[in-house]
Amino acid sequence: MKTDSQLQQDVMAELKWEPAVHAAQIGVEVKDGVVTLAGEVSSYYEKLNAERAAQRVGGVKALAVELKVKLGELGKRTDADIALSAKNIIGWTGSLPADAVKVMVEGGWLTLTGDVEWQFQRQDAANSVRHLLGVTGLSNQIAIKPTLSATLVKSDIEAALKRRAAADAQTISVAVSGGDVTLTGTVHNWAERDLATRSAWGSAGVRKVVDNMTLAY
Template sequence: MTATQTSTYTDAQVKQMVEDELRWTPQIDAATIGVSVKDGAVTLTGEVDSFLWRHLAAKAALRVRGVRSVANDVTAKNAFSPIDDTDIAEAIQHTLRWTAGLPDGSIDAEVTNGNVILTGSVAWDSQRRAAEKQVRQIKGVHWVDDRVTLAPRVSSFEAHKHITDALKRNALTDAARIDVVVDGTRVTLTGTVASYDEFRQAERAAWSSPHVTEVRNDLTVQPR
């Protein structure tokens, strides 16, 4: 889901903040990444050591207030040194087997030209995100399509309470500005947040309920 954002920052200010965030992010060599901004739309260019670092650069840019979208034109050095799909698949199975809190055999991986599709079912979104994060770090993986589903476990009323309580506990979210609607196993978020980081934190709070199998994030990012 893409955040809708109303910005009060100039492009020059956004560019400076993105560059600062890249320098602040571990694993990223900010000197190798170029940043340009037009009407809040950020374009990243340059070359990094892996697809994971390319992914982290885009995530860093999206955390910055005033950023409307990110075009990630950064290239990864290992993109031109392909690793055999069989070796990647074996590495994925080994990694998932040793990922804490992930039931053995709950997630399967299909690998084609370094592109990975994850399928299966787990109880918690945190398990799904942990699996995707681990797979992204494997050498030779270009991108990950996470199709892992969640098994519903509790009622809609309990899900609504879990989510609103999580929003209130989170230091990065202003629960008073976020409306939560639960329809069956689907959650819809509306309202306003101050940054893309808060946008993502609110979505993660929605996924924190084991009842939820789908989240529609219609929050608007409006820097305050």
């Protein structure tokens, strides 16, 4: 088990190792395994990479992000410009049905709404626009239309967990209510946790995944 001091040093080292992050502008605090990132970054893209870098470090129990996006002069754009760019890119994304996703921008903050059938479509929409110049934040409010019964969704998720990580599937419980899925149990690292949630989202009709799993190092 790492001490808070060791964990802080590891997170700082991982931030320095990540080329998409200016580590000198980010402060790292750790208390009882909970890591807090604070400071300023020059883009939403950099903020995301800082979060991912911290999550890669073993021993991180939870992550609090207090990073502010402060755009430089070259990165500033009007909301209308950002909205037009986002609309065009989403329109060029082959996995998305025409006009399924709506775009709204306020103060550089991009909000996506609409309805799709699969989680990968919802994620594709967000991934296609999160790196746009001038974006300071992203809210993905795209809904997933439920298309399967609760019994079938539960069966699909449990089968996926067993296929991909048989040992870990025994420690993860799946509860389904409508299109909402709740995962409980124990995983041993962030990779296992990510596998379990991706397996849940991989079933058609899932509109929400609640991660109540705990990390046990």
